[in-house]
Amino acid sequence: MKVCVYGAGAIGGYLGVRLAIAGNEVCAVARGDTLAAVREGGWRLQMGDDLHTVLVQVSDDPAELGTQDLVVVSVKATAMKEVAAGIAPLLGPETVVLTAMNGVPWWFFDGFGGEFEGMRLEAVDAGGAIADAIPTHHVLGGVVHMSCAVAEPGLVRHVAGNLVMIGEPSGGDSERLRAVADMLAGAGIETRVVPSIQSEIWYKLWGNMTMNPISGLTGATCDRILDDPLVNRFCLGVMAEASATGDKIGCPIAQSGEERNALTRELGAFKTSMLRDVEAGKAVELDALVTVVAEIAAKVGVSAPHIDTLLGLARLHARVRGLYPEESGPEESGPEA
Secondary structure, three states: OEEEEEOOOHHHHHHHHHHHHOOOEEEEEOOHHHHHHHHHHOEEEEEOOEEEEEOOEEEOOHHHOOOOOEEEEOOOHHHHHHHHHHOHHHOOOOOEEEEEOOOOOOOOOOOOOOOOOOOOOOOOOHHHHHHHHOOHHHEEEEEEEEEEEEEEOOEEEEEEEEEEEEEOOOOOOOHHHHHHHHHHHHOOOEEEEOOOHHHHHHHHHHHHHHHHHHHHHHOOOHHHHHHOHHHHHHHHHHHHHHHHHHHHHOOOOOOOHHHHHHHHHHOOOOOOHHHHHHHHOOOOOOHHHHHHHHHHHHHHOOOOHHHHHHHHHHHHHHHHOOOOOOOOOHHHHOOOO
């Protein structure tokens, strides 16, 4: 396959290098120091004691790369407007776009069926620009369960995990789904085809939407968040509301909040990606993790005061530091009638 990785960061770098090692024709859209580093020294992946280096075409202009069979979008949700503005030269009629990102994507309710089929999410795609640029018929959903870090521009260090879940937005099987699954598995990536990718997205979100913003607010590692009984209780309140919202939209969660937090506790004292972004002065990925859940809860009639409180505090904290835009979001207009 001709594969373009849009976003040569930690996860994009891991996937891109492994796909290139397996013999796929891989290119990447990158910018800044990463673009320069990959051009000059190749794309590098550290896995244990092994350092892999591949030479790939890389550009900050997708028009230089041409039409692809597969585009892996692996960027922060905050960068999706930029991706939408630039992705057109990579897309042919049959191009598959695999979204390997955190949070709820713009296409979440497309093909989902039921009462909320096709519901638009202003929190992650205000005005529909992303949906216009990347129609859902191109999309396969992905959920990544691995940890990687950018050690320096162009060098990704694999930390833990190797699982990618993929699925059609409308569920079921397809030839393209199997082709992408086989390609990922052929690159040594544990790949699981799932019948409802939305349910997997919601489950991962359910575990991330408390630790990320609360760590960003407090500067605390996750063990300290869970060790504080008042904060832990607040987290469980947020998770209960998100679970109730999942029940309403068809993404039920079988675990209790206590069970999920016990799994988080096993990871020890670690910094979330949002805390690292706050410390680095980068825009926070708040909308895809929290704002959108508040929006969905309001639209489907689930009372979510804990989620609203978390959103208000995290958003204000980020705005004071210039890490989140000042303009009003959809949730600030009040619940829909």
